[in-house]
Amino acid sequence: MHSARASVARFRLSLRPITSKSLTRSRLPVLPSRTLATSASTTPSRSSSSQLIYGGIIGGLTAGALSYLVGQYNQTTNSTVPSYASPQELKQAIAELQDAFGGDKNAVSTDPNLVKTHGSSENSYHPASPHSVVVRPKSTEDVVKVVNIARKYKVPLVPYSGATSLEGHFSGVASGSICVDMSSMDRIISINEADSDLDKGIPLFFPLDPGPGATIGGMIGTGCSGTNAVRYGTARAEWFLNITAVLPNGEVIKTRSRARKSAAGFDLTKLFIGAEGTLGIVTEVTLRLAPVLPTKVAMAQFPSVEHAVSAVQEILRTAHGSNIQCIELLDDHMMQAINNAGLIDHPYPVKDTLFFKIQGDPAAIEATAEVVKSIVKQHSSSRFEFARTDQEAEDLWQNRKYALVSSIASLPGSKCWTTDVCVPVSKLPQLVYETKKDLSEAGVHSTIVGHVGDGNFHALLLFRDDHELELVNQAVHRLVHRALDLEGTCTGEHGVGLGKKEYLTRELGESTVELMKTIKKAVDPLNIMNPGKLYPGLGHDSSHPKHDHS
Ligand SMILES: Cc1cc2nc3c(=O)[nH]c(=O)nc-3n(C[C@H](O)[C@H](O)[C@H](O)COP(=O)(O)OP(=O)(O)OC[C@H]3O[C@@H](n4cnc5c(N)ncnc54)[C@H](O)[C@@H]3O)c2cc1C
Numbered sequence: 081m082h083s084a085r086a087s088v089a090r091f092r093l094s095l096r097p098i099t100s101k102s103l104t105r106s107r108l109p110v111l112p113s114r115t116l117a118t119s120a121s122t123t124p125s126r127s128s129s130s131q132l133i134y135g136g137i138i139g140g141l142t143a144g145a146l147s148y149l150v151g152q153y154n155q156t157t158n159s160t161v162p163s164y165a166s167p168q169e170l171k172q173a174i175a176e177l178q179d180a181f182g183g184d185k186n187a188v189s190t191d192p193n194l195v196k197t198h199g200s201s202e203n204s205y206h207p208a209s210p211h212s213v214v215v216r217p218k219s220t221e222d223v224v225k226v227v228n229i230a231r232k233y234k235v236p237l238v239p240y241s242g243a244t245s246l247e248g249h250f251s252g253v254a255s256g257s258i259c260v261d262m263s264s265m266d267r268i269i270s271i272n273e274a275d276s277d278l279d280k281g282i283p284l285f286f287p288l289d290p291g292p293g294a295t296i297g298g299m300i301g302t303g304c305s306g307t308n309a310v311r312y313g314t315a316r317a318e319w320f321l322n323i324t325a326v327l328p329n330g331e332v333i334k335t336r337s338r339a340r341k342s343a344a345g346f347d348l349t350k351l352f353i354g355a356e357g358t359l360g361i362v363t364e365v366t367l368r369l370a371p372v373l374p375t376k377v378a379m380a381q382f383p384s385v386e387h388a389v390s391a392v393q394e395i396l397r398t399a400h401g402s403n404i405q406c407i408e409l410l411d412d413h414m415m416q417a418i419n420n421a422g423l424i425d426h427p428y429p430v431k432d433t434l435f436f437k438i439q440g441d442p443a444a445i446e447a448t449a450e451v452v453k454s455i456v457k458q459h460s461s462s463r464f465e466f467a468r469t470d471q472e473a474e475d476l477w478q479n480r481k482y483a484l485v486s487s488i489a490s491l492p493g494s495k496c497w498t499t500d501v502c503v504p505v506s507k508l509p510q511l512v513y514e515t516k517k518d519l520s521e522a523g524v525h526s527t528i529v530g531h532v533g534d535g536n537f538h539a540l541l542l543f544r545d546d547h548e549l550e551l552v553n554q555a556v557h558r559l560v561h562r563a564l565d566l567e568g569t570c571t572g573e574h575g576v577g578l579g580k581k582e583y584l585t586r587e588l589g590e591s592t593v594e595l596m597k598t599i600k601k602a603v604d605p606l607n608i609m610n611p612g613k614l615y616p617g618l619g620h621d622s623s624h625p626k627h628d629h630s
Pocket of ligand 1: 203294
């Protein structure tokens with residue numbers, strides 16, 4: 081994804097409240113300039129958006145062989161759904177946890193309010209159960225202790241970081257679960273100055289920027305991305321050089337060294353990215369960072385979302401496309417919501433809008449801006465302008481990040497179900513057009529935002545009662561199938577959790593899903609790591625009640 085020379089300083093840190101915000105805004109830029117070495121011209125390159133579909137006999141044979149082997153595996157293993165701790169055993173496990181943490185009530189808590197709030201999310205309407213206990217480890221050794229007690233008594237473990245995930249990822253398990261709250265693991269362990277290769281004084285940042293409050297452990301868990309993905313890729317690019325994880329059997333593994341690249345076997349770091357806490361608990365990670373380059377923010381407005389999205393496709397195909405750091409779409413409803421939320425001094429015209437972040441040296445920014453301006457005009461843009469000040473640019477980006485709050489405020493008394501899908505960029509205009517039409521016909525109040533440079537599209541669907549919740553539920557279902565019909569995915573970045581499990585087999589095929597389950601069963605034969613999430617049909621699905629609107 082990135083040129084080998086694009087790498088910057090590497091950090092090894094334990095996980096949590098280093099939020100995406102604090103990483104980008106405070107911790108990394110304040111690194112003393114002497115910690116940075118040189119290589120000014122090396123910036124990560126954008127991946128090519130073109131694809132080659134390559135198949136034939138080899139593909140056919142592989143799929144055939146795979147389903148045969150998986151079929152055999154199923155015969156021997158699928159029949160046994162592991163059983164979990166009885167109420168008595170659960171009590172013993174909690175007592176043992178309290179002992180292991182020296183009776184520290186903050187480290188091991190059964191406070192009814194805490195176990196409830198840690199087991200549910202106000203951003204998710206998927207099934208939720210309180211945990212039995214919340215444990216706050218401070219080190220990898222602490223996590224090992226927790227895992228060993230959990231496996232001794234067969235109590236499910238649910239890792240928990242920033243709690244911003246949207247698909248019921250950290251819901252408790254009805255029969256009892258230990259929530260492993262990683263908030264105390266927030267140390268930067270080392271900064272490897274000698275391996276940096278940037279000009280002195282250039283600040284660094286970590287390009288993944290999911291929801292406000294998200295932290296490193298959860299970003300790995302969900303395989304997140306965000307506004308910068310069009311330029312820097314997602315969590316699946318090589319921003320995580322290695323991971324230290326505690327496996328469900330209590331063993332600690334480190335996935336690879338911190339060398340900038342390695343061909344030593346297949347990539348176990350990636351195994352944990354998007355695993356949603358189902359394969360182990362990540363306790364340390366070495367990050368790659370990128371230089372902060374000068375940017376300018378621009379805005380263009382269009383008569384329709386389709387016009388806006390078509391302009392994006394054309395811009396990204398030009399030679400200047402690689403200077404685009406972000407392209408965010410906000411539909412007219414979203415612009416209205418931002419105006420109404422009172423977060424800005426001057427209201428925007430209520431139209432479908434693209435926000436651009438253009439990066440590079442002043443000449444590159446100017447040349448790119450000219451190209452963008454000319455292309456948006458050809459696509460009927462009525463307005464193209466730069467943010468006048470850095471503060472305005474900053475505010476503009478913040479408004480995008482607070483789309484959720486603004487949307488909820490736009491319909492008094494409402495709650496919001498946020499969902500995301502992603503399609504090949506060329507299919508995005510069709511997806512957006514059909515979805516807006518569908519939502520309007522179904523009478524669902526909605527706003528739309530999207531990382532449109534990646535074909536990633538978010539619908540924020542509002543509801544006030546159970547009837548409207550059901551309309552939203554059905555609209556999400558239709559949206560996902562529409563995206564799958566267009567060769568897309570049920571989730572571009574939010575992950576599967578409970579909410580998208582049912583679509584996995586249609587999207588990936590039975591053999592691929594079976595391979596995922598085979599890996600899960602091999603790593604976690606007791607199915608204690610975040611059970612019920614991610615894998616369709618892998619035990620304990622029924623332990624969760626249906627959608628929870630309370
Ligand atoms: C307003 C808003 C905007 C958002 N925008 C974006 C966006 O632009 N892009 C995007 O990708 N997402 C977005 N999200 C979703 C969310 O921010 C991401 O999914 C984020 O990566 C979750 O991180 P977290 O720290 O909150 O993780 P959590 O919600 O705490 O956990 C997420 C998952 O990771 C697992 N996990 C947590 N810690 C660990 C660990 N140490 N080891 C193993 N597993 C672990 C959990 O069990 C869970 O399955 C948004 C959310 C909100 C509310």
